[in-house]
Amino acid sequence: MSAPTLTDPATDTDDRVAIDVEDLTVDLRTPTGTVRAVDHVSFRARRGETLALLGESGCGKSMTAQALVGLLAPIASVTDGTITIDDIDLVSASDAVRRRMAGTELAIVFQDALTALNPVYTVGTQLAEPFRIHRKMSKKQARHEAIELMRHVGIPEPETRIDSYPHQFSGGMRQRLLIAMAVALSPKVLLADEPTTALDVTVQAQIMALLQRLREEHDMAVILITHDLALVAEQADRVAIMYAGNVVETGPVNEVFGNPRHPYTKGLLDSVPVSAERGADLKSIGGTPPDLHSIPVGCVYQARCPLARGRCIDERPTLTRIDDKRAAACHFSEETPNA
Structure with missing residues (x-):
């Protein structure tokens, strides 16, 4: 010991x-x-x-x-x-x-975004959840915050992509979504x-x-x-x-x-x-x-x-x-x- x-x-x-x-x-x-x-x-x-x-x-x-x-x-x-x-x-x-x-x-960002995000829910639903649970926001208010969060982390056209599913995003965009969820409540x-x-x-x-x-x-x-x-x-x-x-x-x-x-x-x-030499030890x-x-x-x-x-x-x-x-x-x- x-x-x-x-x-x-x-x-x-x-x-x-x-x-x-x-x-x-x-x-x-x-x-x-x-x-x-x-x-x-x-x-x-x-x-x-x-x-x-x-x-x-x-x-x-x-x-x-x-x-x-x-x-x-x-x-x-x-x-x-x-x-x-x-x-x-x-x-x-x-x-x-x-x-x-x-x-x-305390929040965490995992390395595998496709596994960490729930495939059966839209990203908007998942991003809005922290606001509804911790901030007691209405569904409309939480959706608005989710859109702003997507915009904040660099997701293009968040108003049209908020109802998309995780598999419809690239690896880099999914990682941005994970980060957005992690920092949602500062x-x-x-x-x-x-x-x-x-x-x-x-x-x-x-x-x-x-x-x-x-x-x-x-x-x-x-x-x-x-x-x-x-x-x-x-x-x-x-x-x-x-x-x-x-x-x-x-x-x-x-x-x-x-x-x-x-x-x-x-x-x-x-x-x-x-x-960078070929054959170098x-x-x-x-x-x-x-x-x-x-x-x-x-x-x-x-x-x-x-x-x-x-x-x-x-x-x-x-x-x-x-x-x-x-x-x-x-x-x-x-x-x-x-x-």
């Missing part, structure tokens, strides 16, 4: 903190037993900024997001920690409180779970520009979940690097990417191709992430780490301050730049 991690030092005393996640722990039930998918994860996100959760597939990013919005049941559950928005802990909150806060305080926190995965490069840029604009207009905290380092470098203010369900490094993006202090972060950055991190059924007692990264030694086998490093903005979970973080 790992020790509780240190709160992200970038926001310890910031009164603009929109969401405060402390020691979040999620256990996942599988046919072969229960495994720990998220292990004492802590981070904070401020209003008006983008915090990226970055890591390889299977590192716990999406499970963290599902825990935040209460979508773990029945396969997983939060077993420890708190998720605080406006002094309300979502982990211990009742279902009624969570429903009241859904969309108004939430304090927006989770964007791989929001551009299935889109081409041009549409990706448009969607990220839309999210950035809406973040500024609504003064939201955006939590961007991705494995795309370039996207994080372009869009995020701060980053939390995740590995095997743990946050191993956190801090401002330019500082973390410019001078990584955890070997996993350095390995990710070194894996980015820097040469491509670097990668050797080995594979640990099986969640057999997470090592010590450092979760020990099997793939060039700095690993005896202490790493026996003792789990905790997320420790490097300076007032950064933290890393490595016993030998000062050696990482030369690893």
Whole structure:
């Protein structure tokens, strides 16, 4: 069992903190037993900024997001920690409180818009629903708000397309509709779970520009979940690097990417191709992430780490301050730049 991690030092005393996640722990039930998918994860996100959760597939990013919005049941559950928005802990909150806060305080944009949107209802019906439930608007008023929302996110001719079904829109337009539904009630926190995965490069840029604009207009905290380092470098203010369900490094993006202090972060950055020459060697991190059924007692990264030694086998490093903005979970973080 790992020790509780240190709160992200970038926001310890910031009164603009929109969401405060402390020691979040999620256990996942599988046919072969229960495994720990998220292990004492802590981070904070401020209003008006983008915090990226970055890591390889299977590192716990999406499970963290599902825990935040209460979508773990029945396969997983939060077993420890708190998720605080406006002094309300979502982990211990009742279902009624969570429903009241859904969309108004916390919203999510999924990566697969065609699956997330209901195929049997028009987009107008789906966009109007938050206004009717939370704002108690009439059907006519909610329809008007839905049209304005479509226009706000760049859907052309919304008056004529509001009665269309999700399959009648392109992938990029469907993603805009998902974002429109998420920001309809101006939430304090927006989770964007791989929001551009299935889109081409041009549409990706448009969607990220839309999210950035809406973040500024609504003064939201955006939590961007991705494995795309370039996207994080372009869009995020701060980053939390995740590995095997743990946050191993956190801090401002330019500082973390410019001078990584955890070997996993350095390995990710070194894996980015820097040469376009045919036949040039491509670097990668050797080995594979640990099986969640057999997470090592010590450092979760020990099997793939060039700095690993005896202490790493026996003792789990905790997320420790490097300076007032950064933290890393490595016993030998000062050696990482030369690893």
